Amino acid sequence: MGTLYRTPPKPSKIQDLKIIIxxxxxxxxxxxxxxxxxFLSNIDQVLNFHVQTVHFFPKNPDFPPExxxxxxxxxxxxxxxxxxxLAGRLKLNHQTGRLEIECNxxxxxFVVAATExxxxxxxxxxxxxxxxxxxxxxLEKFDDQPLGVFQVTTFKCGGxxxxxxxxxVLFDGSSFKTLLANLASQAFDDKPLATMPCxxxxxxxxxxxPQVTFPHPELLKLKPPIGEEESPPVFDCKQGDLDFKIFSLHSKDISYLKEKAKDGGAKSSxxxxxxxxxxxxxxxRCKALSCDAENNRDRVSMVLYAVDIRSRLDxxxxxxxCGNAVLSAYASAKCSELEDKPFSKLVDMVSEGAARMTDEYARSAIDWGEVYKGFPNGEFLLSSWWRLGFDEVxxxxxxxxxxxxxxxHRKDxxxxxxxxxGASSNGVNVLVALPSKEMEKFQALFNEFFA
Structure with missing residues (x-):
């Protein structure tokens, strides 16, 4: 198997980059x-927080930092x-109670910085x-809260x-990748826009x-109208004292799990x-069973994971x-089932959760947001940046x-x-943050279920 977890860097690793703006x-x-x-959709409405990404470039003698x-x-x-x-500002429409972007x-x-x-x-x-x-x-350098900030930090080596x-509220992973491709195209002298955004x-x-035609246990009703919460809690934001580790799975490890999923009986259609x-x-399975709770076998665990609905709508x-076209799929089971059932059955449940996301289910979830003004609700969210391809631009x-x-570092x-x-490596890193005792159990289960 692969390196089942990556050893933390040595304490001497640089913790302060001594950035000079x-x-x-x-x-x-x-x-x-x-x-x-x-107009912002009901999916956009609940995502009023900033997401930061960093893109590292080595030195290129033909393109010095300036x-x-x-x-x-x-x-x-x-x-x-x-x-x-992107050049606008977020505002609350008090008549409708909805967030909008004022395109003004x-x-x-744009920040220029350097480190030694x-x-x-x-x-x-x-x-x-x-x-x-x-x-x-x-972002902290601007008083009027721009919706986007770009920072170029040059390293001593020329990278x-x-x-x-x-x-x-502006982008999901797919549309942000399109923005990067368009940004890259416009950095050339004579290239057209890579893709015209919709x-x-x-x-x-x-x-x-609204027509809520399905139950939506993956969503939690809230009383305050959208936009009136100071900090909409998509999940419990408490970080606490958490250990964190990266579990690195190589292509052969993923192939092993796929083979394991083929055993254990008939699959769902x-x-x-x-x-x-x-x-x-x-x-x-590892996360649910590592939970430090009484009668854990009787507890129901729900995992949420994002499904892109662009191709699923009719x-x-x-x-x-351009906006957020991702909804939370879910799989739910008692911890006793997660422990006792063959691995293939767990894969069935995860796959069925994604297959549930049809046009009608997605529309029902969007309409649910119109009626209840709620947020995703599960034990934890598995957020995948694995195949977005930012480093392929x-x-x-x-x-x-x-x-x-x-x-x-978030437990949830x-x-x-x-x-x-990137994609050519076919490997994936799994970043987990848990209290120390739960992390020990998670790591043991991660290895045990690979056997």
């Missing part, structure tokens, strides 16, 4: 854009024309380093990091009247034995749809050495993200 400005669209209010900074600044100005909402060309943040360290000196790019937050710290912070969020508007499904089933959404100065989210969120090498 050299400039912080607002960048505006290169052409005049129309002032308007942008040229990269100029190219990126110009590219951002150009993409703010088709992405006019107020601009996005080299890219190699900051250590393992895969292992989450709290210091990486310094590579996207620019650099592009840190991006965007409000999640900005019509009414495509995911609730029906009138909806079962797909994919890398994601077998990893989710394996992690779900008619399908454009692949270039080709800029004039090349592909990133590595692209990753800036992660927070388990992250999947790629190895260095």
């Amino acid at each position: 050299q400039d912080s400005i607002l960048i505006y669209p290169s052409q005049e854009t129309q002032n308007k209010s942008l 040229i990269v900074i100029t190219r990126l600044k110009n590219a951002i100005e150009k993409v703010l024309v088709p992405y006019d909402f 060309a107020s601009g996005v943040g 360290f080299t890219l190699d000196e900051i250590g393992d790019l895969v292992y989450p380093n709290p210091a990486f937050m310094q590579l996207v710290q620019g 650099f990091a592009m840190g991006i912070s965007t409000n999640h 900005n019509d969020r009414h495509l995911l508007a609730a029906r009138s009247p 909806t079962t797909k034995i994919t890398g994601f499904n077998v990893i989710t089933a394996h992690v779900w 008619p399908p959404l454009p692949l270039s749809y 080709v800029y004039p100065w090349g592909k990133p050495r590595y692209s990753c989210p800036v992660v927070y 969120i388990i992250l999947l993200f790629p190895e260095i090498g």
